[in-house]
Amino acid sequence: MVLKKVKRGIVGLLAASLMISAAACGGGSKDTEETTAAAEETTAAEETEADAGQEETAAPAADSGETVTISIAARGGSHVDAIESVKADFEAAHNCKIEVSGYEAADLKKNIMLDSTKPTGNFDLVMADDPWMPEFTEAQIFLNLTEAGYEADSDLVQQCLDIGKVPYGEGDQYALPFSGNVMFLFYNKDLVSDVPTDWNAVLAAAEQVQADGNLGYVIRGQQGNPIVSDWLPIYWAMGGEVFDENWEAQVNSEKGIAALELYIKLLETGANYEKNDLVAAVSDGKAAMSLGWPSWYVSGSEASAAYAVIPGKVDADSETYPAGMIGNWMMGVTGNSGNQELAIELLNYLTSAESQKIMADAGGVPTRESVLTDAELVEKYPHFPTLLEATKASKVRPRHTNWSKAEEVLGAELSAAVSGVKTPEEALAAAAEAMNDVIK
Amino acid sequence: MEKKRTQLVDHNRVFTNVMVWPALIILLLTSLLPIIYVLVTSLTDMTLITMNRGGTQWVGLKNYIDAIQDKDFLHSIWVTVKFTLLAVVTETIFGTLLALFLHGSGRPSKLLRTLFLFPMLCPPITITLIWQTMFSNSYGILNQILGVFGIAPVNWLQDINTAFYSVLWVDIWQYAPFVFLLVYVALCQMPQDLHEAAALDGANSFQRLRHITLPYLAKPMTVVILLRLIDTFRLFDKVNVLTKGGPYNSTRTITMYIYQRGYNDLDIGVTSATSILMTLLILLIAFPYIRSSFKQMVQRR
């Protein structure tokens, strides 16, 4: 009797756990079957394509079958909105489905990297922040577009196109500029009447505003990428370079120290804000000036905030250097994509003038001269010509696979100086040492 | 059938195996390979680049030595230990007081009990972002409230003197209810007869708390503290949203360090080695607790 009951209990338990695991795997195994099926189809399609080499007419056979899915890994937010706003036409024309997965920036990077380790990747098109380019190309994530027949398009702004070349500015094209981010000097029109064109004038203007009872210059001093992006333009404007040609860190040079001292003086006229606060403060007229990215202000173009090119010199009569940090978001075809041809076509479509015009309304930042100077768009987005000008006077961060680590240690030391824990000399000396360590 | 003295109920072999193995097999399958992988890769210089292009090399203990010699890593250990101790102690005291307060109030209100759990129920990333706006230097509501009392604005998250405690504040706010919940459950399961007997003997409520309730709570609290210890030790998302480890590394926890130096760039060798160091460290810190629950669970029989 007892035994029988035990048995029943066990059977019940087994059945329950089986059912549940079946339910759990049910969704899974179905998907797997689909995947395998899709994989088989791809091979079949490839074979058909190979045949089609001799017999052109056979090609549409692949088209008439299942629709192909092109998967894009993008940074979540306005970039996804922008792609979504133009994808329908391409889907209709090529009988395919475009799937856009948006991730937060750091997660996007990891996902793309992990996906590149697969024989056939999940992503066909991927977005990359411009400092990731050296690492991504070194890891062979991108397909070489030049080898795939890409011809340089002179309408794309040269500085943006250069980021996608490996080595920088001269080699083959691996990615195309999708979003034309470049840093600006943002200022409040009511507080600053004459836009300063050199850094001493910025300081003078900030001190004046402070004397009138408002905040002068607001820094974005959060440790890490923010403070580095916020300080480097000043350093560059003094003619400084982060590394020399042998990858020795130069930030502890006299120029570096002068730039950091100026940065701290600027902070003393204002405050240290996080980005949302900073944007609100400048738009409201609580603060006069700061540096920032274009997409911050796009929505509030009626506000009293305005945009100018970041000054590239220290004094009115000193030499001018490119100082505006460029931070384009690039897009390339993955080397392990299963649909490279279609992906290249989609890449060309997404970076075309027509698409960029439509995407501008969804928060896209164009990278083409013709779009940035398009009369209709300029009326809607008066900062586009400034953006073009700023891009042409822009500078890239050092092209090195370990830049993100170097940025991280530099950010920590800049943060120490801004917090008053270290003097600028101490902080930059420590930064240079640490940067030399991580770059090797 | 042989009957063991400590084993009061007879156990059928089949039943035992069917019950115990599914969970152990799942755990073994999902953790054994990864643990081996982590141990092995910690001895290599594997990165994304060497994974995709070949050329991963054995480097012996280099990753471990580099980490131990890196003052940033050592500093992150200090930050983590300080944070963990402060957070766990405060959360335990606060959560326990809350549980005693609510449980002692005659008829414990069901509504209040649920309400106090709310912070724990919030999605961590979202609520941390909300805290970020509240801490905002310029327009944050906390500074606005301080302003009403005539106190100058505090740069909560970017001042080196306050950032650490601001993150701590958020953690305590969110996880003191965790301690509250578990202690409260334990209080509910506490046999009432002891209390009644003591009350009959004329013990006042403080004496009963001191001599009956607290000793009873010792065991469940060991578990609660250990759980909080383990989770707080790997603190990451709050720091990542609120301060990114700044100002000047004052809030950079070990996980944040691993994330920035290894994980983010898929520097697998470094990630593995530092993760192992971190695991050893937490086992070391949690050792007294582990030993006491180990004793309770294992060696008593």
Next chain:
Amino acid sequence: MKPKRKVWRGIVTALLLIWTFFPIYWMISLAIRGNEELTSALSFFPKSFTFEHFRMLFVKHHFEQALWNSFIVTAISLIIALIVGLACSYILVRVRFRFGLRKVSFFWILLVRVLPPIAFAMPLYFIFNYLQLSETRLPIIVAHLLINLPLIIWFTMTSIDSLAQGIEESAQIDGASEWQIYSHIILPQIYPSIAAVGMLSFMASWNEYLYAVIFIQKRDLFTLPLLLSTMNSEQELTQWGQIGAGGIISMIPVLIFVIFAQRYLIAGLSSGGVKE
């Protein structure tokens, strides 16, 4: 004396409620303000009222899909974890093993709990890739089991351990099967613990981000935390309205679960009349 004490209780309760609820109030107040208000100084009380942010979540971000995905993953992993975990912990506590299985299991479970997820995430990713399962829900469900099983086993072991064994013994003498002992005597006694640990596991799964972000690569499988995380990035302004709205919606299922679990907390207490 008594009324005075009541007043103090009231004051303490009120203070605790303010401490607990202020951030949640702030989340709600961000979710219902119009966008114009959100980009400048925020007043204590909202000046505008809109449901636009909630609407946008569904129209633009397909929030319903993420809700469903989160639900599936959380429910499946929680049910499996509870069933196998409770069974395992009962046996580990009550049965005597010859080879020190209890010791080994106990330590292994602890180790799995302690190892940092960022160390586990990559190897698991490669394994699932190798098995060609990376485009399914299986990896994420397994990851959640990995998070929750140790907690459940470990936590319920303590509860079962503190139960008096006399009832089990007499039940067996009365002819109850082991399954009956387990399901009718052991489980009801630890309902409060099951409810509590179930709550914790549910929340851990519901809010899990680290594994989700690298295991989920298809837009259709995105879970809530993944979707919510994309609303804040350094180069764009944070969408406070949508973040607040998303937070509120994603809290609702957790709340329902907690209220549901609370019934068991109570049920366990009233049926726990088996005390010596």
